[in-house]
Amino acid sequence: MMVVMTSQGGELDLNKQVCFALYRASRALTQLYRPLLDELDLTYPQYLALLVLWERGPMTVRELGHVLDLDSGTLSPMLKRLATRGVIERKRSEEDERSVVVHLTERGDALREQASAIPDRVAGSAALDVEQLTALRDSLAALTDAVNARRTATRGNPE
Amino acid sequence: MMVVMTSQGGELDLNKQVCFALYRASRALTQLYRPLLDELDLTYPQYLALLVLWERGPMTVRELGHVLDLDSGTLSPMLKRLATRGVIERKRSEEDERSVVVHLTERGDALREQASAIPDRVAGSAALDVEQLTALRDSLAALTDAVNARRTATRGNPE
DNA sequence: TCAACTTTGATTGCGCACAACTTAATTGTG
DNA sequence: CACAATTAAGTTGTGCGCAATCAAAGTTGA
Numbered sequence: 406m407m408v409v410m411t412s413q414g415g416e417l418d419l420n421k422q423v424c425f426a427l428y429r430a431s432r433a434l435t436q437l438y439r440p441l442l443d444e445l446d447l448t449y450p451q452y453l454a455l456l457v458l459w460e461r462g463p464m465t466v467r468e469l470g471h472v473l474d475l476d477s478g479t480l481s482p483m484l485k486r487l488a489t490r491g492v493i494e495r496k497r498s499e500e501d502e503r504s505v506v507v508h509l510t511e512r513g514d515a516l517r518e519q520a521s522a523i524p525d526r527v528a529g530s531a532a533l534d535v536e537q538l539t540a541l542r543d544s545l546a547a548l549t550d551a552v553n554a555r556r557t558a559t560r561g562n563p564e
Numbered sequence: 565m566m567v568v569m570t571s572q573g574g575e576l577d578l579n580k581q582v583c584f585a586l587y588r589a590s591r592a593l594t595q596l597y598r599p600l601l602d603e604l605d606l607t608y609p610q611y612l613a614l615l616v617l618w619e620r621g622p623m624t625v626r627e628l629g630h631v632l633d634l635d636s637g638t639l640s641p642m643l644k645r646l647a648t649r650g651v652i653e654r655k656r657s658e659e660d661e662r663s664v665v666v667h668l669t670e671r672g673d674a675l676r677e678q679a680s681a682i683p684d685r686v687a688g689s690a691a692l693d694v695e696q697l698t699a700l701r702d703s704l705a706a707l708t709d710a711v712n713a714r715r716t717a718t719r720g721n722p723e
Numbered sequence: 724t725c726a727a728c729t730t731t732g733a734t735t736g737c738g739c740a741c742a743a744c745t746t747a748a749t750t751g752t753g
Numbered sequence: 754c755a756c757a758a759t760t761a762a763g764t765t766g767t768g769c770g771c772a773a774t775c776a777a778a779g780t781t782g783a
Contacts, residue, residue: 419697419701420687422701423697423704427586428594430590431586431587432633433707433711433712434711436711436712437711439741448769449587450768450769451769474592477733478734479769485733501778501779503731503777504732505731524580525576532706533706538582540699540703541585541703545589546585547691548589548700552589591770626760626762634739635742637764638741639762640762640763640764641738641739661748662761663762664763
């Protein structure tokens, strides 16, 4: 059996390993949040949406989707569930009736205080120091941006 | 308004940023794989399962779940779909009738060659060098292992 | 002015993920 | 042996995530 000794094989393996590590880590994290969020009856994506609303105030579905990188196919049902539970409210914009503005209810605001304890409790399982976390965050951001740029670039021009 | 000047706020923010970066990056990656895997009519999780079978040969659902960090609630329907399409076959183990051994069919083996082109095509969108990728992989692994260890440790003893 | 186009959000359909539960086989123990 | 406990898969129900499609509202230009 011939073995060609370039770094290619290794690099491709490295790529696969990074992708799988990412897939595993992402699921592990939502698992870490789950028991904490269960107390508030929230899922991790719902918590992310509320974080944005808590920090930035009311915004349209479109804006929220832009911040979270989620489309209406994901957001619409999720916001509907949050609205049913009285955490948020949706109403059509008056300037542009196509847009739907999402805003917190009193109940949604109140959740913020309960949720404020979550970061402390998650932080305990860090296993990485501040420098490593910063590097990790930046690497992930660079990778995501590159991938998203490639996707939009490739969309009209699939090689 | 009192502002306490410790590094705590920043670190908690950093944690949130890392978690969200992970969530985004994971989805961006499956998006990157999607058009390539569409040609083989595979999803990313299905591709991962086949990678394991290609590299390690037949194994039980349990073993596959251990490698991929997935439980039977996820694997059973997924393997059923792959079996329906004739990519894999499942049969009860003869030593232990509780176990189901998963193995590739001829068609599943053939897919391997078509899939062999995928890593090259994904690698193009790297945006990170080998060192950064290695660091990323190792950080993610450390983080995932810590989280999983904490979860199993906490399970019987929720603080 | 009004038909063509674009934008926004909702809907549909499918495939994960995962908790909770069920069934069947095996193991351990008195 | 009997029988409780454990283990392996499968099933059910819920909630994403996303492609594809749709309808309504707004914009544009001949």
